[in-house]
Amino acid sequence: MDSASAVEIIGGGPAGCAAALSARHQGAPVRLYETSAFPRHKVCGEFLSPEVPEILGELGVLRDFEAQKPARLAKVALHFGARTKSWTLREPAWGLSRYALDELLLRRALAEGAALVREPWIKSPRRDDHKPGIRRILGHGRKSAAPAGARLFGFKAHFAGPVDDVVHLFFFSGCYVGVSAVENGITNVCGVVPEPLLRQKMLREKMLRQKNFEIESLLEADPALRERVLPLARTMKWLITGPLVFGMNPDPEEQVYRAGDALGFVDPFTGSGISAALVTGKMAGEAAARSTEVSRYVRRVRAALKRQYFFSSALRMAIRARIAEKCAGFIPGRLLFELTRPANSL
Template structure:
């Protein structure tokens, strides 16, 4: 019997495991993947993250991998207005960011997530990779553990006092409890790949808002960039109907070829002349991967004997590049509440609901900004107007930028 079983070893699961182990709990951390593993992501590590990495004692190993340090975000609205948001020199918790330790950077998730996972293992969490959780163990409504498929192929059950759902957007814990709900009005899909041979990757993450959605270019090295595109699922559906049914919204292809989403991806990117100029002479070097619909919410993040952390607790849109921060920080918050639950010997949803409250309190402003952006981004006149105001007005800029105090 474990104290806590964590389903999913992305940033949320690994952070939760590390903090709980440090508090002395017996933790089992399960992931269906073998690490290192790839992840669909813009790979922008926002300026708030290094502080969390520092607390988790992984900042140094991360820095040793020489991530691509950046100074801020460049935003381009409908090829009309362009401005830069530079990272503030003081973090949201008042820590000076004068030295590079506390700046934002870009880093492949392939590397970052493995560092976080191994760190949880070093802290004493029992880590089982290649283990797919398929169901939960219930006693009435209370969750008492998980059922899954061992890497060697046999079925096995593990029991615990608490289960943490950290399985991302398709988290089996949330699904089994029927806690996820979609947004009817917000049906986007994210596509990502790498380009090599970029002349000047620069020190900014560049966000280009332009039909049919927006594109993010995040430099990862001297001539390597991560390119992500977020588009309407209906636009993909329209393309699919035009080209025949071979194009599926869930895509994972090996490169550009007639009739698959790589064609659509490249066509959409190069509709924007600024993106075309940026990627002039560069070539796509990683299979195109996609995920959608992007937005969903959790009706609640606590249950009798269970909590949801990271994406499993809900996701809106990657524009603000805050997903990894939310994953790490929600893991820390959950670990604190779990510690209190053990002290009180109370694992009821009424008690664990204090995690929902702490999470809402901490992220309310960020969630609002994220929602507001969905109403702004896809209306060119409004997006340009907001962009112009932001370019001019530093007070508004400070308020809107999610990583500002």
């Protein structure tokens, strides 16, 4: 093998760690910047789509993943008020907290020889942004801003109580909330809510700024959701993130390889953000180590994610227009699920 380029990676989430592992597998020296101390909780539904174990296998972390005993999720139930559309997945999906997943990925990347720099990477001309011979991967997650008023926010907490093998998604009033199991009998409750609803429900501007949301009252707004959550007891503080801005904007002129949410953010109800982060991280790590042209890398990731982005944004429009229930009625659940996955040809 020709000697691989040195790789610098910004961000140690799923995209950054997948990039670190694949670049190491190509023999590249890797430096990984991560600002947070792991393990740490993160706002996420923690639903891992059926293709994730295969990708983890390619990255050499399948055993570490299985050792965490992720929850096995066999069914999906979409709740629209009193109506439910449910189906059994062709292959099981999995539930594992980001506390466990991100930690195991980072550990493995370090065990494979990546060097961790535990500090924020800050773009600066003084820092020599174009070091000769060093390829840079941006895996720093979402960096989005949106005008106040119509923003979307995400929230999440863990609960103890009865678990099932169903991924429940409750759609109401332009927002949605997912309820599904992760490891150790824990249930994840995670949702996306538009700012006007948050304000109208229970938030004053001051509380929004302080990220001090009373999410429980939001959960009570939908009877089916209230019933599912009633037997559960919250075990951690609500975490909030936002604003959430969807879309993919890779720039082939930019001489960096973007991966995961830094490349584009897909609506969380698809449950495919982590798989897309792992897939694009893996592609970015290989491309950077082999010094593949960025424009070529961008063409490949665009092709891989095109279908997923198209159908996710169509569904987002349907949710916003509050016609998701009618649309979902016509489309078979399995097809709906498969249309929002990244392409398999990765």
